[in-house]
Amino acid sequence: MGKSRRILQAFLVVLAVFLFTGQADAAEKGTVTGNNLNVRSAPSLDGSVLGKLQNGDQVQVTGKQNDWLEITYNGQKAFAHKAYISVANQTSGAFAISVNGKAVKPPTTPVMKDNHLLVPFRVISEALGVTVRWDNDTRQVFAKDNGKKVIMTVGSTKVNVAGETVTTPIAPSIQNDYTLIPLRFFSEAFGANVHWDQDTQSVTIKRNENSNTPPPNPSDTPNPIMTNTIQANGTELKKTPIASSSTLATLNKGAKVDVLKNDGNWLYVSYNGEKGYIHSSAVSASQSPEVSGMTLKVTATSLNVRSSGSASSQKLGALTKGQEAKVLEMNDTWAKVQSGSLVGWVHTGYVTLYKNGELIRFLSAPEKIDGNGRTTFVWHKQGNVNTRQIMTDNGVAISTNANSIGSFPFQHPGIKSVNTTDGSYGKQIQVILAPGYHYVVRHSGGDVQLDILPSGLSGKKIVLDAGHGGRDNGATGVTGLLEKTLNLDVTKKLKAKLEAAGATVIESRPDGAYVSLSGRVDIAHQNGGDAFISIHSDSFSATSHGSTSFYHSGENPSWQQSKKMSDLAIHYLSSELGTHNRGSKDQSFHVIRETNIPAILIEVAFLSNPNEEHLLKQDWFREKAADALFKTLQAYYK
Ligand SMILES: [Zn+2]
Missing domain, CATH: 2.30.30.40 (SH3 Domains)
Structure with a gap:
């Protein structure tokens, strides 16, 4: 703790003592603890508003009526809700506190303030079995149990209970170096039952483990969380959330209530300015047609x-x-x-x-996201929607098993039209592109994305995968050239060319380290790659020769684009290198099967062939291999 903080804390203690002990005559001093507190002419929400008080304002409290304090305002008698006024009517006595039958002995005398008992936070947390932590910087008490968190702040009636802001009748305060918290509120927030016996001045608290019932009702006037409609005539608005409570009003079918708080079986509501509880079964749960x-x-x-x-x-x-x-x-x-x-x-x-027990599936109307040199449209899947894609002459069709698809409301220079049509298994999205644009479709469990990219290499994210590495040498040439070394060198050469053309290169294996096949696929997906090229060289017999390019038509949803890229690759490899064209082939290699973007695997030449190994050892030959792949991507993104 810093020196200044000690001084601050000492000051707060002095301030607290001053505030809490300054009473002597009939009028007590009250401190306003909230902003824009209405001052009313009568002790009810029906009273006309005479003015407003702000946090920290001091008022003379001359009396009390139910939830209202009688105060002096501009020399007149007026009323304000007690929830936002801290009254210095502190009395201290021998309060007996027990939790589950066991006496709790606070290290300092509990304080009774405005009919609320405040106790040191640690003693009550321990008794309730709640984990607690004090943050001196924020002057907050952090309590948690069974995943439920309660955060209280010294001087504030706002309490965070399981992520929601709730108001306590009285704010935590610091006294005699102890942080005191409202006993009832805190205990009830963790599902305990609190009973106060006036005659014996004792508090009996019972708590079952795992009893995290909702927090106590707000005693302020929170904003409505929603409006609901009463479903039956004769619905009773109760004063407290129990059936035997007195009835404040009787509501008829169709009446609208503002729900202020959902308290389990009871809703704390406002009806024509009156606040009370209605049983949750009384409100609308009607379906729109x-x-x-x-x-x-x-x-x-x-x-x-x-x-x-x-x-x-x-x-x-x-x-x-x-x-x-x-x-x-x-x-x-x-x-x-x-x-x-x-x-x-x-x-x-x-x-x-x-719908009537039958699974229904649909895609939402898409979201549009601009950035990374492209526009992305995202359709969220609702229900178990599966999507695939089919390359068309002028774009792509995203086929689905969805019953319906939200309409496409956007204009984009790269898109001529987007229409929903009937496909074999469900609806499909027909995308017709304008000339000069490309697409990538990405499928995931939660959505399907369409990236629209302008032509050219600039802005494309190319994943380069140097085959093998680390403990995995790949093939070994007739004179000992290791495939992993050769693959990395061709990759580096290609990377330089692509970056010079404005593309972003993601290397699945940037150095000599070993990377698993699934790790390479993850890198491609996590970085949002637009295309994937795995670079290898072959090995079979001394007479085997030539270049090969592979795509995979099974699992990879972008396989038609893969094939297009593979066809281009074998053309450029064989023509640039003068090697035998072994073709563009469909093959199930992990990295081109498990990727969901256009993906190819190329074999530059044969390490098992003495002539080709000799060529692969030449820097100019590897440079030409990189040139061929650069031209492949240039042609693909033309
Ligand atoms: Zn290989």
């Missing part, structure tokens, strides 16, 4: 349920893998769902959708 009969099942480990169809909206809860929910409404890539009492929005990229 277009999603009639639709349900979803979560495919991600955990899927957030949010207050609206946006990743930045408030998190209301989460669904876990395999959990099912009723779809109430769809909006682009988001679905409004109901699961038990939880109603909110989920991203449909992590679900499978069903």
